[in-house]
Amino acid sequence: MAYTPDKPKLPETSDELRARIPGWGADLDPRDRPAVPREQFDPTFSGAHWEFPERQPELWPRERSIEHAFLTPVFGTSCPPKGLSGKIRRYSYARYSEARAAHWLLLLASDRVDAVESTLRSFVSRRPDNPVTETGVLADGPRGERRADKGHHLLDPVIVAAPWVLGAGLAYALIRRLVRQ
Amino acid sequence: MVYRGPYRVRPEEKDRPSIEHPNDAIVRVTRAAICGSDLHLYHGLMPDTRVGMTFGHEFVGVVDEVGPSVRNLKAGDRVMVPFNIFCGTCYFCARGLYSNCHNVNPNATAVGGIYGYSHTCGGYDGGQAEYVRVPLADVGPSLIPDWMDEDDAVLLTDALATGYFGAQLGDISEGDVVVVFGAGPVGLYAAASAWLMGAGRVIVIDHLDYRLEKAATFAHAETINFTEYDDIVVHMKKITDHLGADVAIDAVGAEADGNLLQHVTAAKLKLQGGSPVALNWAIDSVRKGGTISVMGAYGPMFSAIKFGDAMNKGLTLRMNQCPVKRQWPRLFEHIRNGYLKPSDIVTHRIPLEHIAEGYHIFSAKLDGCIKPLIIPNAA
Numbered sequence: 212m213a214y215t216p217d218k219p220k221l222p223e224t225s226d227e228l229r230a231r232i233p234g235w236g237a238d239l240d241p242r243d244r245p246a247v248p249r250e251q252f253d254p255t256f257s258g259a260h261w262e263f264p265e266r267q268p269e270l271w272p273r274e275r276s277i278e279h280a281f282l283t284p285v286f287g288t289s290c291p292p293k294g295l296s297g298k299i300r301r302y303s304y305a306r307y308s309e310a311r312a313a314h315w316l317l318l319l320a321s322d323r324v325d326a327v328e329s330t331l332r333s334f335v336s337r338r339p340d341n342p343v344t345e346t347g348v349l350a351d352g353p354r355g356e357r358r359a360d361k362g363h364h365l366l367d368p369v370i371v372a373a374p375w376v377l378g379a380g381l382a383y384a385l386i387r388r389l390v391r392q
Numbered sequence: 393m394v395y396r397g398p399y400r401v402r403p404e405e406k407d408r409p410s411i412e413h414p415n416d417a418i419v420r421v422t423r424a425a426i427c428g429s430d431l432h433l434y435h436g437l438m439p440d441t442r443v444g445m446t447f448g449h450e451f452v453g454v455v456d457e458v459g460p461s462v463r464n465l466k467a468g469d470r471v472m473v474p475f476n477i478f479c480g481t482c483y484f485c486a487r488g489l490y491s492n493c494h495n496v497n498p499n500a501t502a503v504g505g506i507y508g509y510s511h512t513c514g515g516y517d518g519g520q521a522e523y524v525r526v527p528l529a530d531v532g533p534s535l536i537p538d539w540m541d542e543d544d545a546v547l548l549t550d551a552l553a554t555g556y557f558g559a560q561l562g563d564i565s566e567g568d569v570v571v572v573f574g575a576g577p578v579g580l581y582a583a584a585s586a587w588l589m590g591a592g593r594v595i596v597i598d599h600l601d602y603r604l605e606k607a608a609t610f611a612h613a614e615t616i617n618f619t620e621y622d623d624i625v626v627h628m629k630k631i632t633d634h635l636g637a638d639v640a641i642d643a644v645g646a647e648a649d650g651n652l653l654q655h656v657t658a659a660k661l662k663l664q665g666g667s668p669v670a671l672n673w674a675i676d677s678v679r680k681g682g683t684i685s686v687m688g689a690y691g692p693m694f695s696a697i698k699f700g701d702a703m704n705k706g707l708t709l710r711m712n713q714c715p716v717k718r719q720w721p722r723l724f725e726h727i728r729n730g731y732l733k734p735s736d737i738v739t740h741r742i743p744l745e746h747i748a749e750g751y752h753i754f755s756a757k758l759d760g761c762i763k764p765l766i767i768p769n770a771a
Contacts, residue, residue: 284479347751
């Protein structure tokens with residue numbers, strides 16, 4: 212073979228593909244596709260009857276990116292920051308822009324702190340965390356041999372179990388120390 | 393459902409959401425789905441994913457209540473809700489970039505609002521629930537056409553629209569060789585959509601044979617299991633006359649396998665915004681001057697991408713979260729004409745109370761899982 216100006220021959224012609232594949236070429240014209248052109252100026256297309264949406268009431272100080280000029284008029288209220296994780300989150304939003312790795316690393320750290328705090332909190336609630344039912348591993352059951360990518364998941368049990376094993380070890384060490392005193 | 397920490401979710405009673413903004417609607421969910429990108433949340437990869445959040449950005453349902461300024465919907469309407477939350481009138485929405493809305497996500501400027509997708513995407517609870525708050529209800533939801541199956545409708549809220557959008561970003565011309573990395577739902581839909589745009593060959597690459605079988609039957613694609621080759625890029629060159637594919641679509645994203653170092657540093661240790669194995673393979677296996685479309689979701693941190701090769705090869709890299717609602721009119725036509733049947737890839741229907749098992753089955757790829765739907769009690 213040689214490298215030449217020609218486009219390599221395809222295994223099937225367009226007519227053959229049209230006959231074999233339902234809808235082949237229905238969007239053949241690149242200019243007649245819904246995402247083309249990328250930007251299509253039409254502020255009325257969406258059905259909005261506002262130029263700027265009414266502002267949603269801010270019921271608690273809502274954390275926001277410092278790259279925004281103001282709190283957006285609409286926002287989610289799923290899980291207000293709380294505890295130590297909440298303090299880390301608020302600091303991260305107040306101090307660092309999205310451009311800074313520190314912003315994201317602090318948020319990831321606060322996620323891990325949140326998981327620990329929430330688990331500890333659950334132990335004094337009517338519904339303590341249960342790593343067996345919550346990980347869904349019971350679905351493995353006798354069908355474990357049908358797991359399609361075993362290699363990929365070798366690390367998963369370690370990552371899931373490690374904080375629990377570590378926590379149990381620390382609790383055991385603490386109790387033993389108290390008993391000895 | 394609520395998130396309890398990495399790899400842990402559980403069903404939990406929460407208060408029914410209420411109207412928090414005059415243009416809110418409350419929707420009773422009748423079908424939801426777990427998306428591949430939900431696994432990034434589930435695995436603790438997305439920053440600011442808080443314990444107690446309800447996931448789910450693919451859902452349809454029935455309007456239960458509307459706020460005082462809602463004009464286009466009423467209680468009892470059957471609606472499909474795009475995963476994007478958007479205002480319709482900011483600089484970006486006015487140009488059709490609904491996924492980039494500037495008025496709905498106070499937590500970040502780089503991404504718009506997404507249901508149930510961490511506080512980085514706005515802090516909205518999602519639709520893997522019995523009820524969900526739908527903000528800006530006059531611009532987001534659409535009525536489900538009478539002729540449309542509810543299972544097809546729920547897949548239009550993200551997966552199908554995103555796969556179809558991904559094929560468009562590839563700027564496919566008649567006779568182009570298109571390679572799709574990832575045979576999950578979005579990859580399957582992208583492969584099927586590539587034919588609609590006139591592709592001459594469609595090749596799908598994955599490491600799971602059962603998904604590749606689906607790519608062959610559902611998307612009529614050639615398939616390659618990358619684990620059978622020492623170097624998938626060399627193989628790609630061999631089967632494309634040593635030029636490379638014209639278009640590559642990354643439908644994998646942050647948790648790509650295929651390179652242990654990338655996978656562990658990104659997906660396990662969270663030191664990267666995502667494992668760019670598929671993206672790097674795309675860069676290396678597409679031809680010079682070719683186009684790469686990125687549909688796989690990555691986190692906001694940096695990733696070790698082979699940018700020098702992309703520059704030296706003169707590649708065009710195109711990407712975005714899909715502005716779903718812009719795709720719907722055309723996709724409705726394609727479904728009605730029988731060109732696309734999105735629900736053909738659904739493998740599991742999981743009651744909401746078994747959500748933990750549902751996530752595990754999807755995450756661990758048990759029982760040939762490709763796309764699980766979630767069925768709430770109130771459905």
